[in-house]
Structure formats: structure tokens, C-alpha cells
Amino acid sequence: xxxxxxxxxxxxxxxxxGNSIAGECPSCHGPLLGRYDxxxxxxxxxxxxxxxxxxxxxxxxxxxxxxxxxLSLGEGxxxxxxxxxxxxxxxxxxxxxxxxxxxxxxxxxxxGMAAAVTRVLDLGAKAAFVxxxxxxGLALAAYGASAGLExxxxxxxxxxxxxxxxxxxxxxxVVVVEGILPDAAKKMGEDLKGSDGIVLSTFREPCRVEGKxxxxxxxxxxLGYKSPDWIIFPTGGGTGIVAIWKAYRELEQLGWLDGxxxxxxxxxxxxxxxxxxxxxxxxxTMKVWDFPETSAAGIRVPGSRADRQILEALRDTGGVAVAVxxxxxxxxxxxxxxxxxxxxxxxxAATLAGLRALIQKGTIDRSERVVLVNTAGWSxxxxxxxxxxx
Numbered sequence: 001x002x003x004x005x006x007x008x009x010x011x012x013x014x015x016x017x018g019n020s021i022a023g024e025c026p027s028c029h030g031p032l033l034g035r036y037d038x039x040x041x042x043x044x045x046x047x048x049x050x051x052x053x054x055x056x057x058x059x060x061x062x063x064x065x066x067x068x069x070x071l072s073l074g075e076g077x078x079x080x081x082x083x084x085x086x087x088x089x090x091x092x093x094x095x096x097x098x099x100x101x102x103x104x105x106x107x108x109x110x111x112g113m114a115a116a117v118t119r120v121l122d123l124g125a126k127a128a129f130v131x132x133x134x135x136x137g138l139a140l141a142a143y144g145a146s147a148g149l150e151x152x153x154x155x156x157x158x159x160x161x162x163x164x165x166x167x168x169x170x171x172x173x174v175v176v177v178e179g180i181l182p183d184a185a186k187k188m189g190e191d192l193k194g195s196d197g198i199v200l201s202t203f204r205e206p207c208r209v210e211g212k213x214x215x216x217x218x219x220x221x222x223l224g225y226k227s228p229d230w231i232i233f234p235t236g237g238g239t240g241i242v243a244i245w246k247a248y249r250e251l252e253q254l255g256w257l258d259g260x261x262x263x264x265x266x267x268x269x270x271x272x273x274x275x276x277x278x279x280x281x282x283x284x285t286m287k288v289w290d291f292p293e294t295s296a297a298g299i300r301v302p303g304s305r306a307d308r309q310i311l312e313a314l315r316d317t318g319g320v321a322v323a324v325x326x327x328x329x330x331x332x333x334x335x336x337x338x339x340x341x342x343x344x345x346x347x348x349a350a351t352l353a354g355l356r357a358l359i360q361k362g363t364i365d366r367s368e369r370v371v372l373v374n375t376a377g378w379s380x381x382x383x384x385x386x387x388x389x390x
Contacts, residue, residue, distance in 0.1 A: 028346030115211030127197030202237035216247035236301030267354030269294035295348035348374030
């Protein structure tokens with residue numbers, strides 16, 4: 001059975017048909033989020049049936065939009081690792097790492113692009129475009145190659161070395177733009193006026209969120225339906241944190257949670273922390289961060305189109321936002337690598353630095369169950385090796 005009802009604007013709550021080509025709300029330009037007939041799902045399938053449907057993100061199809069074809073490169077099924085040596089170092093009794101570097105192209109972006117490119121194919125488009133600091137562009141290039149879709153990636157000049165070349169290897173066209181991510185997005189907008197392709201920018205395409213929310217579904221299955229107390233996530237544009245929050249709200253409404261929903265913790269760099277500033281000031285929207293600076297390219301994002309949803313996710317779950325500096329990120333990267341065998345991206349390492357800061361503040365109790373989400377691997381950040389050179 002199909003339970004998908006279309007999309008709803010996260011700001012003005014306008015409903016949009018599921019077959020619409022719109023990537024954002026036509027009324028207010030707010031982010032579109034998938035909506036489902038949750039009472040019908042609850043009366044049609046059990047929780048155990050939902051989790052026993054196969055492998056990959058498409059096993060969760062009752063809570064994903066239906067498509068003619070379900071594109072996949074093997075995304076999902078990423079490991080949840082018990083970090084026992086880090087437990088001893090931090091004092092946290094039950095600490096886990098959800099290692100998203102095991103996805104195709106090495107990051108959690110694969111989940112979102114699998115769903116987004118599938119939607120593009122269903123809509124009949126022949127081309128897709130995205131501005132990216134690295135991982136989203138790589139994921140689009142790879143899934144575009146699999147689908148035979150023309151792709152064009154706009155990357156800022158500060159993007160880690162090798163990203164442009166790898167995107168081209170997949171057959172994508174790459175435009176390198178001087179500056180940072182907003183500069184790449186601006187250039188893309190100028191170039192694509194009048195184009196019939198589809199833009200897959202963060203929160204200008206609704207299925208990237210839908211694909212990424214499968215992280216939460218996997219966590220529930222891997223933890224035997226014992227939800228963590230905290231999920232710590234590095235945040236730039238915010239699709240990951242919004243997706244996980246949305247997933248847990250859906251599970252709660254279905255009656256499929258044994259306890260309360262996890263508290264969400266956003267980690268940002270002190271050199272680019274618009275979510276942290278807005279959260280601490282009690283604001284409902286975020287101001288664009290001037291002159292963002294951090295070596296963690298994935299969270300060097302000065303603003304988000306879903307700022308309201310990110311801040312709501314934190315407050316709705318009793319969560320928090322914390323900033324850490326680049327030195328703390330690098331120290332955490334070395335610690336996570338040597339104590340767990342997981343060599344994280346700078347963004348993934350930021351979650352451990354954030355955990356330490358939240359323990360010190362007394363926000364997280366050592367008796368709580370904590371999941372750190374390593375959103376990507378280290379290999380596209382060659383500077384991560386610098387501390388280990390002889």
C-alpha cells in the first residue's frame with residue numbers, strides 16, 4: 001500500500017501534490033516536507049513489519065514517497081558502532097557512532113540524493129544541478145551517472161582538493177566559483193535562468209530530507225527499539241537534523257516508540273555558528289553569518305532555508321546547539337580515530353568535540369545513551385593527515 005499524501009510547506013503549511021515539480025513552497029519559498037497518512041499506516045502494518053522489509057533505504061518505503069523506480073547504489077545499512085574505549089575516556093556509559101562514511105561516495109548525502117534523483121527521474125527531467133561544498137555534489141554526480149542524468153555541480157573555490165576531479169570522473173560538469181557556498185549558489189542561479197533542469201539545493205528539493213530520515217529508522221532497528229537519549233549531529237544547511245527530527249515525530253505518532261524521542265544536539269564551528277547564535281538568543285530565525293571560517297567544509301554554511309525547522313527541532317526535543325573551534329575538531333578527530341578505528345571527517349569529529357563540551361556544561365549526563373553521527377569519511381580532507389606526518 002502507498003501512504004504518501006504529498007508535501008507540506010514547513011512555514012505556511014500549504015499542501016503541494018506529490019507529483020508537483022515544485023521544490024519549494026510556491027507561496028512563501030519555505031521548505032517542503034513529505035506527509036503521510038499515519039493513521040492508515042498504523043492500522044495497516046506493524047512496527048516489526050515496517051523494519052523487516054529488506055535492505056537499504058527503500059526498505060522503509062511506507063514512510064517514503066512512492067516512485068516508479070527506486071534508484072540505489074547500496075546506500076543505507078551503515079554500521080552503528082559501540083565506542084567502548086571512548087566510553088572510558090568520556091565517562092559516557094553507552095556511546096555509539098553511526099558511521100555514515102560507509103555510504104556510496106562516502107557520506108550521508110547518498111541517502112538524500114538516492115531519493116532526490118529518483119524523484120527527478122519520475123518527473124521526467126533530463127538534468128539536475130546543485131551547489132555543493134563537496135559531498136552533496138559527489139553524491140549527485142554518482143547517482144546521476146547511474147541514472148543517465150545530466151548533472152552540473154557548482155563548487156566554491158575553497159572546496160577540498162579532488163572533489164571537482166571526482167565529480168568529473170562520474171561524468172558531471174563542474175563549475176568552480178571563487179568564494180564560498182553562497183557564491184556558488186548565486187552563480188548557479190544566474191546560469192540556470194530559463195533552464196528546464198531541476199535544482200537539488202538544500203531545502204529546494206523535498207526528497208533529500210525524506211532519504212536522510214532513514215538514518216533514524218536504522219538507529220531504532222539497530223538499538224532494538226531503545227531510542228538514544230541524545231543524537232549529536234554536525235549541522236550546516238540542516239537537512240540531516242531536520243530529517244531525523246521528522247522521522248522521530250512520525251514514529252511517535254505511529255505509536256512505534258517505546259520511550260521519548262531523542263534530544264537533538266547541533267554542533268557547529270565557532271567560525272560559522274548561525275544556529276548556535278540564534279538558539280542561544282531565543283530567536284525563531286537565523287541571521288546569516290558574516291565571514292564564515294572553518295576547515296570543516298560541510299558546516300561552513302552561513303545560513304539555512306530551514307532555519308525555523310532546525311530551531312524548532314532543537315526546542316521540540318529539549319535539545320541544544322553548541323559551537324567548537326577547529327583546534328578542538330582536529331583533536332577530536334585524532335581521538336576518535338585512535339580509540340574507535342573510525343577516521344571521521346572534520347564534521348564527524350565535531351560531534352565528539354561537541355559531546356565533550358556538553359558534558360562539561362552538564363547538559364548531557366554520563367548515564368545517558370548518546371549517538372554521534374559521523375556524516376562522512378576523512379579521505380577528501382587530506383589535511384587531516386598533517387598531525388601524523390613524520
